[in-house]
Amino acid sequence: MALDEVLAYLQAHRQTHVDQLCDLLRIPSISSQSAHAPDVMRAAVFCAEELRSLGLEATIVEGEGHPLVFAQTALHADRPTLLMYGHYDVQPVDPLDLWHTPPFEPRIEDGIIYARGSTDDKGQFYAHIKALEAYVRTGTELPVNLKFILEGEEECGGQHIYRYTEQHAEQMACDAVIISDTALYNETTPGICYSLKGLVYMEIRVTGPSRDLHSGSYGGTVQNPANALAQIIAGLKDAQGRCTVPGFYDDVLDLDAEERLAFAALNYTDDVLREETGAPGAAGEAGYTTLERMWARPTCDVNGLLSGYGGQGAKTIIPSHAMAKVSMRVVPNQDPPRIAAAFAEWVRRLAPPGVTVEVENLHNAKPVLVPRDSPMMQAGIRALRAGFGAEPVFIREGGSIPIVGTFQSCLKAPVLLLGYGLSTDNAHSPNEKFHLENFWRGARTSALLFQEAAGR
Ligand code: BES
Ligand code: ZN
Numbered sequence: 001m002a003l004d005e006v007l008a009y010l011q012a013h014r015q016t017h018v019d020q021l022c023d024l025l026r027i028p029s030i031s032s033q034s035a036h037a038p039d040v041m042r043a044a045v046f047c048a049e050e051l052r053s054l055g056l057e058a059t060i061v062e063g064e065g066h067p068l069v070f071a072q073t074a075l076h077a078d079r080p081t082l083l084m085y086g087h088y089d090v091q092p093v094d095p096l097d098l099w100h101t102p103p104f105e106p107r108i109e110d111g112i113i114y115a116r117g118s119t120d121d122k123g124q125f126y127a128h129i130k131a132l133e134a135y136v137r138t139g140t141e142l143p144v145n146l147k148f149i150l151e152g153e154e155e156c157g158g159q160h161i162y163r164y165t166e167q168h169a170e171q172m173a174c175d176a177v178i179i180s181d182t183a184l185y186n187e188t189t190p191g192i193c194y195s196l197k198g199l200v201y202m203e204i205r206v207t208g209p210s211r212d213l214h215s216g217s218y219g220g221t222v223q224n225p226a227n228a229l230a231q232i233i234a235g236l237k238d239a240q241g242r243c244t245v246p247g248f249y250d251d252v253l254d255l256d257a258e259e260r261l262a263f264a265a266l267n268y269t270d271d272v273l274r275e276e277t278g279a280p281g282a283a284g285e286a287g288y289t290t291l292e293r294m295w296a297r298p299t300c301d302v303n304g305l306l307s308g309y310g311g312q313g314a315k316t317i318i319p320s321h322a323m324a325k326v327s328m329r330v331v332p333n334q335d336p337p338r339i340a341a342a343f344a345e346w347v348r349r350l351a352p353p354g355v356t357v358e359v360e361n362l363h364n365a366k367p368v369l370v371p372r373d374s375p376m377m378q379a380g381i382r383a384l385r386a387g388f389g390a391e392p393v394f395i396r397e398g399g400s401i402p403i404v405g406t407f408q409s410c411l412k413a414p415v416l417l418l419g420y421g422l423s424t425d426n427a428h429s430p431n432e433k434f435h436l437e438n439f440w441r442g443a444r445t446s447a448l449l450f451q452e453a454a455g456r
Contacts, residue, residue, distance in 0.1 A: 002140040006447050009134040014440055017130050018113065020050075021439065022106040024088070024122050025115040031066055031089035032156040040066045040152040043088040043122075047150050050129060054136045056148070065160040066152035070171070073132075073146045080453055081145040083174035083413070085403070086125020086181065087154035090117035091428045098430035111436050118434035119421035124180040125150065127420055127439055131446035143454035147174060154181075154402065157201070157363030161403050169410045176376045176453060177407045180442060182397050182419030185266065187435075190388040190445075191395035192380055193417035195295070197329040198367035199400045200339045201303075204232065204324045204347055205358045212308075212317040219318055223354025226307040229322040232357075235350040236300055236326070240286040243300040243328070245346045248339065253332045253369070255296050262394060263291045276424050295396035299329045325362075329398060336364035366405030368415070376414045379452035384418060387445025418445060 010017075029043040030036040044060050044067045051058040051071040058071035066089065075081065093103040093116050101107045103116035113123070128148075135142045149172060151161045165172060185191035208225040209218070238244055255263070268291045270282040284293040293299075307322035309315040330339055344359040351357045371377070372394060384392040397417075404415055420442030426432045 002138070003447075003451060005138045006131075006134045006140050007444060009138050010130065010440065010443050010447060013130075013134075014436075017126075017443070018108070018436060018439070021113070021118075021123055021126050022115075024126060025106045025113070025117055026104055028093075028104045029089050029117070029152065030092050031153050031158065032092060037066065040089055044069050044150070044152055047088055047129075047148075051148060054129075054133055056146075058148075061160075061164060063160055063163070065158040068152070068161055068164055069148065069150040070164075070168075071148040073142060075145045079143060079145050080175040081147060081173070082450070082453055083147045083149060083172055083177045083407075083411070084125070084128045085149050085151075085177055085179045085407070086128070087121045087151050088117075088125075089152040089155050090120070090122070091155050093430075095430060100431055103430075103432070108436070112433050113436060113439075114431055114433045116432050118432055119425035120427035120432065121154070121181040123434040123439050124420045124442065127180060127442035128178070128446045130443040131450065134443070134447055135450070142450060143456050144450045146450075147172060151403070157402070162406050165403065165406050165410050172411055174411060174413050176413055177404075177411065177415045178418065178446075178449065179401065179404065179415065180418050180420050180446075181401055182399070182417050183421045183423045183425070184388075184419055184438065185393050185395050187422060189390055190384040190392040191419060192377065192384060192392050193395050193397050193419055194370050194372050194377075195332065195396040196368040196404060196417070197298070197331055197398050197400055198334065198336055198405070199363070199365040199402070200328040200330055200336045200343065201362045201364070202326050202328075202340065202343055202347075203360045203362055204229065204326060205360075206232070206322045206351070207320065207356045207358075208354065209318060209320050212320050215316040215318050222318065223352060224318050225322040225355050226319050228352050228355045228357075229305075229307065229324055231352055232347055232350045233302060233305075233324060233326070236346075241284050242286075243298065245300070245328075245339070245343050247342050248298065248300075248334075251333045251335060251338075252298060255292060259296070260292070263289065263295070266291060266393060294398050296331055298331050298334060299398075301327055301329075303327050329400070330367050332367045332369040334367060336366060340364060363402075365400040365402035368401075368404045368408065370408075370415050370417075374414050376416055376453065379449065380416045380418055383445045383449035383452045386448050388441045418442075418449070420445070
């Protein structure tokens, strides 16, 4: 049978596919650092050329920000069309000294590949490309039409893909959007993700005196920006761990009883959390389990904090300014612009007199919720079950994939989130990794999905 040949091809080319993935991982495509802009372009060219070599028509779309890659197979009217999304940009690598080997020199040890971008997201979307390759190289008829939209700005909040999607909805028209940029439930259980959190990322800048002052001469006479910022931050949460921004919870869609039961049945314990994170214990909003907090409750966290003297020994100053980056992960049906405005207003109210406070909205992503009972979802479940050889569970994710909300509204197609990574793969951290077994199983799953989506 033709599908057997496809799967046999994937099996026979496991090592070659890993070697090729390593070539992609060697490109330091860090989108937030302008010095790496040529590398983001190289990653785009790598992907476009590979898709072209498989017979697709592929274009590198240049415009504002980093390039996009759009590619498609020949389109047959009688076959459903899948739009495969992925991102070839990666997060910065610092702190570099915590990496055991350099982030852009992929290292394989015990069946695990270590490199920046391995799980997030090069290894994951590359599995789709390998699945396609297996059809093309074995001469097996592809039961679906495939379109690829790959971007280089997912990690830096770039706007290019939003504009493109809004202006090219017809070109991108599809019966489903397939995304592998999330995680399995755990090492032995695949997950099908039906909700992503959104994001509201704010920067707070507090300014006091025109320069750092001697804290003996002036301490106690002017407002200290570091103290003021601490006061603001402390005011953002109450003793129950709830965010105090007025109206913050107004639009939050509560979990239904079925979801709460399904979450509980997954038996995610705080011991597992401790083991995964290295934190001494669980903490968060009162009245919710850890998995409920992680997957379905909005959060408010300081992501960066800077003020005053941080060097060796003591230095007695009143710092002239202080800065914090604060992000809120938002859930369905919270509205990011509305939350951003309420946050800015609230921060100004929390600020003590005697400092100037500026609040800037750096970037936003919409939360996502997809129906669990669509035929595409069922196709995804069957593909995961066969690809991973285990029963998938429904999961949600605390992370965000900003473009998904726009795919939903512009393309009006169901979105399928089939994650091949692990939450412990160190995405955004030192020693990011991807399990080769998950790469191979992912490619199998994608190959099977093409059949399942076509109802074969
Ligand atoms: N692959 C992640 C999204 C993700 C994170 C899925 C955690 C599952 C678990 C994605 O590449 C990512 O990191 N997104 C950013 C978006 C942000 C920069 C707007 C995120 O969630 O921080
Ligand atoms: Zn990421």
